[in-house]
Amino acid sequence: MSDKTQAILEQAMKLSTSERAEVAEQLIASLDETPDADVEKTWQEEVQRRIREVDSGEVKTIPWEVVQKQLRHGK
Numbered sequence: 001m002s003d004k005t006q007a008i009l010e011q012a013m014k015l016s017t018s019e020r021a022e023v024a025e026q027l028i029a030s031l032d033e034t035p036d037a038d039v040e041k042t043w044q045e046e047v048q049r050r051i052r053e054v055d056s057g058e059v060k061t062i063p064w065e066v067v068q069k070q071l072r073h074g075k
Contacts, residue, residue, distance in 0.1 A: 001009070012023055053059040 012020060015023065050059070054061060
């Protein structure tokens with residue numbers, strides 16, 4: 001890693017969690033120069049399908065606290 005890259009990384013690590021997430025999202029997006037329209041459309045359709053399933057009650061969500069507990073206890 002170059003000195004410049006290391007300095008940027010050190011500065012980025014001082015950001016809040018949400019700010020680091022924004023930076024990471026922008027960096028990752030910059031790697032894909034030409035987004036595949038079919039993939040984007042398919043993902044949007046999948047997101048909408050999942051939202052409909054949750055909204056209709058077809059799928060039940062699990063609170064994050066419960067998921068964390070299950071992960072800690074290997075369930």
